Structures are given as structure tokens and as C-alpha cells.
Amino acid sequence: MTITPYGSLLNKIQVVEETGLSYSTIYRLYRANKFPKPVRLSARRIAWKKEEVEQWRKDLGRV
Structure with missing residues (x-):
């Protein structure tokens, strides 16, 4: 995780791990x-x- 002016950011690998979805x-x-x-x-x-x-995960009920 990276902290920037945008807030905390997740790279592609982290998003895949967080969501359990493939990058595709x-x-x-x-x-x-x-x-x-x-x-x-x-x-x-x-x-x-x-x-x-x-928020996307919460909206799906995946937390």
C-alpha cells in the first residue's frame, strides 16, 4: 500500500489479493x-x- 495525495493506493497485485479476482x-x-x-x-x-x-467490496457484501 502506498500513501499519496490521493490517499492510500493499492497496486494491481494488492487489488487482486484484496478482491480474490483475477486482473482480467x-x-x-x-x-x-x-x-x-x-x-x-x-x-x-x-x-x-x-x-x-x-467500498466496492462492502457494496457487494464481500467483507
């Missing part, structure tokens, strides 16, 4: 607007706001 599934859900939008950190690096991923 996470990307598919994001493209369907059913998963939080990632934050672009650089041209080749993205992360997700921890709070948004936690």
Missing part, C-alpha cells in the same frame, strides 16, 4: 463501470484508491 476480471468489470476507476501514476503504472476498493 477486474479490468473487465472496470470497463463495464462495475469496478472503481484506477488512478494513473505514470505512463505505465496505475493503482486504485483503497477506500474505493473497500
